[in-house]
Amino acid sequence: xxxxxxxxxxxxxxxxxxxxREVGGVALFALEAISHLFRPPFYWRHFWRAFVQVGWFSxxxxxxxxxxxxxxxxxxxxxxxxxxxxxSAIASVVVISITRELGPVLAGLxxxxxxxxxxxAEIGTMRVTDQIDALxxxxxxxxxxxxxxxxxxxxxxLPLLVLVADILGVMGGWLIGTYKLGFLSYAYLDxxxxxxxxxxxxxxxxxxxxxxxxxxxxGTWCGxxxxxxxxxxxxxxxxxxxxxxxxxxxxxxxxxxxxxxx
Amino acid sequence: MRDMVEQATLAAxxxxxxxxxxxxxxxxxxxxxxxxxxxxxxxxxxxAAGHSLVIxxxxxxxxxxxxxxxxxLIEPDEGVIEIDGRDVTxxxxxxxxxxxxRIGMLFQNGALFDSLPVWENVCFKLLAQGRVxxxxxxxxxxxxxxxxxxxxxxxxxxxxxxxxxxxKRVALARAIAAQxxxxxxxxxxxxxxxxxxxxxxxxxxxxxxxxxxxxxxITHDMASARRIGDTAAMLHKGRxxxxxxxxxxxxxxxxxxxxxxxxxxxxxxxxxxxx
Ligand SMILES: Nc1ncnc2c1ncn2[C@@H]1O[C@H](COP(=O)(O)OP(=O)(O)OP(=O)(O)O)[C@@H](O)[C@H]1O
Ligand SMILES: [Mg+2]
Numbered sequence: 001x002x003x004x005x006x007x008x009x010x011x012x013x014x015x016x017x018x019x020x021r022e023v024g025g026v027a028l029f030a031l032e033a034i035s036h037l038f039r040p041p042f043y044w045r046h047f048w049r050a051f052v053q054v055g056w057f058s059x060x061x062x063x064x065x066x067x068x069x070x071x072x073x074x075x076x077x078x079x080x081x082x083x084x085x086x087x088s089a090i091a092s093v094v095v096i097s098i099t100r101e102l103g104p105v106l107a108g109l110x111x112x113x114x115x116x117x118x119x120x121a122e123i124g125t126m127r128v129t130d131q132i133d134a135l136x137x138x139x140x141x142x143x144x145x146x147x148x149x150x151x152x153x154x155x156x157x158l159p160l161l162v163l164v165a166d167i168l169g170v171m172g173g174w175l176i177g178t179y180k181l182g183f184l185s186y187a188y189l190d191x192x193x194x195x196x197x198x199x200x201x202x203x204x205x206x207x208x209x210x211x212x213x214x215x216x217x218x219g220t221w222c223g224x225x226x227x228x229x230x231x232x233x234x235x236x237x238x239x240x241x242x243x244x245x246x247x248x249x250x251x252x253x254x255x256x257x258x259x260x261x262x
Numbered sequence: 263m264r265d266m267v268e269q270a271t272l273a274a275x276x277x278x279x280x281x282x283x284x285x286x287x288x289x290x291x292x293x294x295x296x297x298x299x300x301x302x303x304x305x306x307x308x309x310a311a312g313h314s315l316v317i318x319x320x321x322x323x324x325x326x327x328x329x330x331x332x333x334x335l336i337e338p339d340e341g342v343i344e345i346d347g348r349d350v351t352x353x354x355x356x357x358x359x360x361x362x363x364r365i366g367m368l369f370q371n372g373a374l375f376d377s378l379p380v381w382e383n384v385c386f387k388l389l390a391q392g393r394v395x396x397x398x399x400x401x402x403x404x405x406x407x408x409x410x411x412x413x414x415x416x417x418x419x420x421x422x423x424x425x426x427x428x429x430k431r432v433a434l435a436r437a438i439a440a441q442x443x444x445x446x447x448x449x450x451x452x453x454x455x456x457x458x459x460x461x462x463x464x465x466x467x468x469x470x471x472x473x474x475x476x477x478x479x480i481t482h483d484m485a486s487a488r489r490i491g492d493t494a495a496m497l498h499k500g501r502x503x504x505x506x507x508x509x510x511x512x513x514x515x516x517x518x519x520x521x522x523x524x525x526x527x528x529x530x531x532x533x534x535x536x537x
Contacts, residue, residue, distance in 0.1 A: 122377075126375075129371060129373055130369045130370075130371060130373035131373050131374075131375055131376075133330070133333075133335045133369070133373065134367070134369055134373040134374075134375070136333075136334070136335060136362065137333060137335075137362060137365065137366070137367040138386045138387040138390060138436075139359070139362065139363050139387050139390040139391050139440075140386070140390045141359075
């Protein structure tokens with residue numbers, strides 16, 4: 001009888017402990033990787049490769065997402081706002097939603113799918129084929145070589161991507177506004193910038209940097225700790241994407257609270 | 263305790279150096295478990311400087327784990343591992359890296375970096391230590407590749423484009439390129455044809471002689487073990503149960519070792535096959 005009551009409790013305890021261990025492990029991993037950024041050598045070649053992979057090759061996906069999001073936003077808010085004659089607010093709604101929220105979050109989720117998965121798969125394969133151990137025997141610190149450049153690259157590249165997404169999102173809204181909803185081009189753009197504040201854009205870019213860091217951290221951590229052959233790497237890749245997506249959404253709330261709560 | 267001493271004397275037989283000479287590698291009571299599985303259960307081993315030791319043992323007996331412990335890739339649960347008389351398990355990371363700089367390792371599965379061309383793989387350590395410039399690395403790689411019987415043009419291929427045996431040779435080239443003091447070979451000739459196997463064996467012997475290096479090899483091939491090794495040691499159930507001259511393999515008088523060396527089905531080692 002007692003076992004029936006205690007077993008679930010024990011299981012809960014085990015789960016909590018495992019969770020704490022995992023969080024602690026990720027935190028230590030992150031700290032070590034960051035510390036390597038400040039100690040030479042720095043692998044510029046790897047940084048640049050990761051930067052291109054995150055920044056340049058994600059551009060099409062992020063751009064398409066942003067344009068369509070801007071278009072949908074304009075259309076949706078038109079049909080909604082027309083009910084109480086507030087159509088003039090459309091441009092502001094589009095630009096503020098995109099810069100504060102949708103730009104960073106959608107770009108983050110898109111990049112999490114692409115980059116989180118690719119980091120985890122690449123490093124995970126290196127782990128299960130002993131390549132990471134081989135690095136150690138070849139006078140190269142694997143954290144410095146594999147993890148640190150990727151973390152830095154993603155943290156810098158994502159804000160740049162989001163800046164592009166902001167511009168394209170607004171453009172998407174403008175397209176619908178002028179060609180479909182009958183706004184005058186300059187009037188729409190005026191309205192866009194009238195109520196936009198620097199803080200809106202900056203907060204979005206800070207979010208993006210945090211998301212970029214989280215994506216690279218979860219990707220590299222999951223890859224680095226993966227075990228169990230090809231199947232293990234597959235599992236690892238999924239975990240990296242799911243974990244970074246959830247963390248992005250959760251941190252988005254936290255960051256919004258920090259930036260905008262009175 | 264008595265047991266420990268006995269084991270130690272047994273292992274000391276492996277090192278032909280006198281009792282006063284500091285062995286290059288010295289392991290005492292090294293234990294390692296993965297979960298409930300006790301893989302190493304008190305390994306004692308000595309390798310004298312400039313000697314070549316062959317480790318024998320059944321599949322899964324912990325041979326690879328043993329050398330990964332010496333390399334610092336796996337942290338042993340207990341025990342002492344000394345290189346040149348200094349305990350590596352107690353060293354700071356920096357000291358340990360300095361020790362690792364002088365060690366070469368050929369991994370069982372090659373572990374070549376598939377994102378880099380062969381020449382960069384071969385010269386990886388030299389480049390990392392700044393002992394060769396990128397401009398010169400290609401020529402240097404060709405030179406080392408020639409030593410393992412590969413054409414210089416192989417240097418421009420990627421590891422995925424090579425056959426298994428070629429990958430093994432590239433991995434060997436990578437292990438010896440930086441001219442290490444201590445070299446570990448984890449099954450260097452597995453997957454090669456017999457002639458290439460003999461060539462690689464010759465190369466290993468040559469390296470040890472020329473570099474004055476200390477070598478520890480793992481192999482399942484008795485002919486190869488006799489060619490490479492000065493001494494041999496047998497790992498069984500997590501301990502070194504025998505060590506002696508490699509030339510005596512097959513007629514050592516130790517039932518377990520003889521069964522293993524001659525590949526007999528009947529003997530003290532019972533394969534755990536079910537059905
Ligand atoms: N990282 C690890 N995690 C869990 N178990 C491991 C790990 N590495 C090795 N083992 C276990 O330790 C045991 C010994 O492994 P090891 O690779 O040393 O065998 P081996 O003697 O080299 O065999 P083989 O000749 O087949 O290469 C195996 O049972 C293996 O399952
Ligand atoms: Mg092995």
